[in-house]
Each structure stands twice: as C-alpha cells, then as structure tokens.
Amino acid sequence: MEPVTFLEAIRQALFEEMDRDPAVICIGEDISVYGGAFKVTAGLLERFGWERVIDTPISETAIIGAACGMSYLGLRPVVELQFVDFIACCFNQLTNFVAKSNYRWGAPVPMVVRAPSGGGVHGGPFHSGNPEMYFMHTPGLKIVYPSTPYDAKGLMKAAIRDNNPVLFFEHKFLYRRIKEALPAEDYVVPLGQAMVRRKGSDLTIVSYAAMAHTSLEAAAELAKEGIEAEVIDLRTLVPLDQETIVNSVKKTNKILIVHEDTRTGGIAGEIAAILNEQAFEHLDGPITRVTALDTPVPYSPPLEERFLPQLADIVRAARDLARF
Helix, strand or coil: CCCEEHHHHHHHHHHHHHHHCCCEEEEECCCCCCCCCCCCCCCHHHHHCCCCEEECCCCHHHHHHHHHHHHHCCCEEEEECCCHHHHHHHHHHHHHHHCCHHHHHCCCCCCEEEEEECCCCCCCCCCCCCCHHHHHCCCCCEEECCCCHHHHHHHHHHHHHCCCCEEEEEEHHHCCCCEECCCCCCCCCCCCCCEEEECCCCEEEEECCHHHHHHHHHHHHHHCCCCCEEEEECCEEECCCHHHHHHHHHHHCCEEEEEEEECCCCHHHHHHHHHHHHCHHHCCCCCEEEEECCCCCCCCHHHHHHHCCCHHHHHHHHHHHHCC
16 A cells, blocks of 8 residues: 555544444535645545534534434534644633543443644644643543544544543644555554553653654664664543553563653652552653643744753753663
8 A cells, every 4th residue: 555644644534433323524714625734635535425414603512512413312523623732722611521421320422532743833822732741631531632543543533432432632743744555454553552662671651642753763772882772652542552562661671751732740750659559560760751841832943942952951861770
C-alpha cells in the first residue's frame, strides 16, 4: 500500500466505519461541503449524504449535547471540534452529562469527540492547546492521543466501536508531516495498550503524540553516546497502560517523562505517583520530566519554540539522568 498521512489515516477510518455501520454519523462545524477545518471529512458528504454528515451552528455546547442525545437513540456520533481549545465551551456537557450518563442511569454514550490539538504550528493561545488532563481527571471518559498513521486509524476505529465516550486528540503538527503504509485489511488498535517504540536498557522515556517522535530522535542521539533509552508511546491516556511503564522501569531503573502539555498537573505527575507506588524499589534515579512551560501557548514562533520541549532538552535531561 502507498504511504498515507496521519490525516488521511483518520479519514480512512471514518469512511470505513461509516460503511461498516449505518449508525455511525459525523457532526460538526463545516464538515460537509467544506470538508472540515483540516479536510479530514472531505468526501464524506458525497458518499453518505446530509443525514449522516451534519453541519452545525457554531456552538460546541449544542454540538456535544445533540451528539449525546443521538447516542441515546442508538446512533454512534463522531463529533469534530475545529480546535481542541473550544472544548472548554462544552466542558459542562462532557463532564456532567456525557461522562456520568452510564454511571447515573445506565445509558451508555457511544460517541467520539475528535479534537485537533497541539502546538508547533504557530496557532497561538486559542488554537494550540493540550487540555487532556482536564478530562483524564473525569471518570467516564476515555482519552486517546496517537502518534502514527497506523495507530490513528486503528485507534479511531476502536474508539467508534467502543460503547463509552472517547476524546480523540489529533496532533495538528502530525497531520501532514508523517506518512505510513497501512494494511489493506480491517484492523483496530485496542484502547489502553502502550507501544514500546524502541528497546533500551539504560533508562525509559515515556511520551505520546508529537513528543513521541521527538523522544525517538533523542534516543537515537543518546545511542551515539552509548546510552540506550527505551521509548514508550502511551497512545491511550485513559485507560493508561501502567503495566508496560512499570515493567520497563523495573528493567531500566530510570524514567524520563516527556509531554507537550504544561508542567503542573501534567500526566508526568500521575505516572510518578504510580511508579512510587508500584516500582519505588527499582528506581536508581529521580523520576524526571521534560514538559512545556506553565504559560499559555505563545503565538510568536521563537517564543513557541522556547515554550515547547525541544530535542536538546530531552537529550540533556536523559544524559543527566543516565549519570545517576
């Protein structure tokens, strides 16, 4: 098969799942004729028609509320938010209704919220966010954040088939920058399983989304110095694959956690707590993190570069950790 972009992999998943199951519909702003803000839904209208590819008013609260109601009636809506930052507008719908529905009265909400996310594209403070931790703290939601076209397609298909609400974060920087050949046959990537992208014995680097690629670059640089880093791509934040992380640290005895989200309250802190509880006696150095700064995402390209974790930051932190 010809290599396809990260964006095209998601688009293929939508086409295939809508072909497979007539209950799957797409809903969002400008997703029909225009094909979505990033053209992920281009062509869906021509294939599936207006009843299954639905344009909405500019109201994220209304979109999520409508999708939740559709799921009660047996549909499996896939919502597109044009940028993840606008998810704040529907926070109440997601956290007080969608997430709690099955717990409160046994009504599953099989819906997916697609959310273009992340920085590196100079989108400024209202178009570059990584708000995953707001929702990781909300029981009832699953959270996916892939880094490769293969995973993006397989995880999207798994998310659509799941009977729980899934937030599907799509890093915009990856949309058209990476390509991968995908299997011709149908496949899914199970939610809740991390992937060891590179084997190593000296320390573990845990990351996800765009930072997984930067972490792999850092591991290649470290290998030139004789430091072999094992790189884990989380892929799914909820459920979190604790077993893969813990087993890796038991082998390497050191861990560096890298994420593009801001530092305070990021997933690095949660992973640190898990390791303190499950693998403390195996640690030979401090649990270390490389993250974005605790500021809004800057618009200025030089400031955004300073804000985001860089390759040199990861290499430096890993080198220092390896010395312990």
